[in-house]
Amino acid sequence: MSKKTVVIGASSNPERYSFLATNMLSEYEHEVLPLGVKAGEIEGKPIITEWPEAIDNLDTVTLYIGPKNQPEHYAYILGLKPKRIIFNPGTENPEFSTLANIQGIETVEACTLVMLRTNQF
Secondary structure: OOOOEEEEOOOOOOOOHHHHHHHHHHHOOOOEEEEOOOOOEEOOEEOEOOOOOOOOOOOEEEEOOOHHHOHHHHHHHHHOOOOEEEEOOOOOOHHHHHHHHHOOOEEEEOOHHHHHHOOOO
């Protein structure tokens, strides 16, 4: 089943995990919206630099920005009302996780790439 997923911190650098995750999500036939701060493309998919205010039927937000850069995005991400937020390695943030849980959003500390490969996504 396809899960609409937002990648926060998307990068056009092929060595970045956000780049790999965007590609793998597409390979696994999930609708993916790569949100980033720098314009670019990931395998022909443009990185969205003007982040949409609302995204219908959003299942997952997967984070690729470190904890110190997350607070400025708390309200935006929570406002999207995803079913879950995946904190990839290096993005773990107990404060943000608690805020999400209070709003009924599941939080997972895991690697999106591993979750996809092991059918846990």
